[in-house]
Amino acid sequence: MSENKQIRDVFDAIADPTRRRLIQLLSEKAEIPLHELTVQFPMGRTAVSKHLTILKEAGLVLDRKVGRETRFRLNASPLREIQDWVAFYSKFWSKNMLRLGQLLEEEEE
Template identity: 80%
Template sequence: MNENNKLRDVFDAIADPTRRRLIRLLAEAESGEIPLHELTSQFDMGRTAISKHLVILKEAGLVLDRKVGRETRYRLNAAPLREIQDWVAFYSKFWRTNLLRLNQLLEEEDI
């Protein structure tokens, strides 16, 4: 699935704390990928629940998987996170500009 053909919004996919933790675990994976059973062992929920979260991340293009025998291994595809970074960067610029204007206004009032 390519980035332009995502089934789910990236913002929706990262809205859940479990999915954000899965992303972090995958990002920190030394081998670049983690088997499902290892991911499941990091949570107080069952394999089915973790699998459902991984499906949502996969639909957003954030996770890729591959079968190795009977095991499914997952790895992070961080490229879709760029959309979030761009969104946050826009509002960071917005706040910097407005705080600068506020600072200038407060300085003018002190005169």
């Protein structure tokens, strides 16, 4: 298994729809070989590999060689940063929607 140090921003890594789809596919199985991932996209193996490299640089994907085949798996722990960021704004919007609701009720009275 290769060591994947986070050298790319997680937000940058998930910004692309292809990479988000790769994360989804990897979340559905313990491990997936590159050739199985490649058939899921209208692009070649090299393009899929480039997307996987970006995900690896963000620490979201781990890989290992099995013979001549490379298998990939999801490392979801870096997604915690995104979850925390979204949770902050979720609280922000909940508070603002509550305030808006109160203001609308006051105007109706």
